[in-house]
Amino acid sequence: MTLRITGAQTWADDLALIAEAARAAGAVALGYFRQSPEVWWKNKDRSPVSAADFAANECLSDMLRSARPGYGWLSEETEDSRDRLSCETAFVIDPIDGTRAFIGGEVTWCVSVAVVHQGRPVAGALHAPALEEEYLAIAGGPALKNGLPIATTRWHEGEPMRLAVPEDMLAKFPPERRQSITRITHVPSLAYRLAMVAEGRIDGTLVKRNSHDWDLAAADLILECAGGRLTDLQGQALAYNRAEVSHPVLCGAAGSLVKPLAREFAALQHG
Structure with a gap:
């Protein structure tokens, strides 16, 4: 290869x-x-x-x-x-x-x-x-x-989601929306959690503010090659090995899900 x-x-x-x-x-x-x-x-x-x-x-x-x-x-x-x-x-x-x-x-x-x-x-x-x-x-x-x-899930609009999100974030979703979300028990390793998205074990994850290059870089590529993406909440890819190595709130998800999920996360952040 x-x-x-x-x-x-x-x-x-x-x-x-x-x-x-x-x-x-x-x-x-x-x-x-x-x-x-x-x-x-x-x-x-x-x-x-x-x-x-x-x-x-x-x-x-x-x-x-x-x-x-x-x-x-x-x-x-x-x-x-x-x-x-x-x-x-x-x-x-x-x-x-x-x-x-x-x-x-x-x-x-x-x-x-x-x-x-x-x-x-x-x-x-x-x-x-x-x-x-x-x-x-x-x-x-x-x-x-x-x-x-391995490959991410092929999520389609309206389908249920398996998400790794904090309980307080899940509580911010409207009640009818929460019914379509299965919350995944917290996985302490951020890199491993993104690998779970890459192989389709979960559909997406919120990454809290202040993750760092070393948490993300390898898993970012693995997710991308599996058909997913890791972005900020504006949909921008991450840059690594810069002077600033910490990152804002991020969304990692299957390719078809990352944009709508990032928009939802952004709305909940400001809601």
């Missing part, structure tokens, strides 16, 4: 590289899983980080930065350097997406690795070792789960 973009550049080798690195980091993290790893709390947002996050991050850094020294680096668990902004291509990394789930012994966490070129992901890998699941995508190619193609 090889895609050529802008001249002779190909991303197939990068996909193979990040898939291998994600598997290796997943194996490292799995060694800490349900073993009560040491946990710290970040001062900025009081989110947790564990010894497993740091160990997986080190594994990814060792494998990827040595293989592609000219690429920028953006990881949740590495102090940010603006040097990456001068790089057309960068790795965007979350060593463990869903750390709260990981610490709680839940299986819905994954290693998220993307290659971003000129602001958009061109190769993406999500590895969920506790579930023995792997999602891969390359720009212009299919989205794969454990080597098999």
Whole structure:
């Protein structure tokens, strides 16, 4: 599976590289899983980080930065350097997406690795070792789960929806509208939740304000290659590896659903 973009550049080798690195980091993290790893709390947002996050991050850094020294680096668990902004291509990394789930012994966490070129992901890998699941995508190619193609649901106007939305958001829908919505129990890993949309297990999800590049980049590409989209509430695609790495409220959904669902979310936000 090889895609050529802008001249002779190909991303197939990068996909193979990040898939291998994600598997290796997943194996490292799995060694800490349900073993009560040491946990710290970040001062900025009081989110947790564990010894497993740091160990997986080190594994990814060792494998990827040595293989592609000219690429920028953006990881949740590495102090940010603006040097990456001068790089057309960068790795965007979350060593463990869903750390709260990981610490709680839940299986819905994954290693998220993307290659971003000129602001958009061109190769993406999500590895969920506790579930023995792997999602891969390359720009212009299919989205794969454990080597098999996946696709979003083919939603049509008027059909019921399976949505991952907060309870307070669901309560804002008109009563008759709520009857057509099945709310999915919260999935702590945002990347994994978007992968669920990509394979048609759910129809769409709201992404709360202040998600970050590392939460989204790999899953964004996987969703796109599966026939869906991740946008802001105005329908605009996201740009990555910019100075600002956080994002506003977003909508991820099957392709036919993303525009109407984003409009609904926008109306409820301002309602």
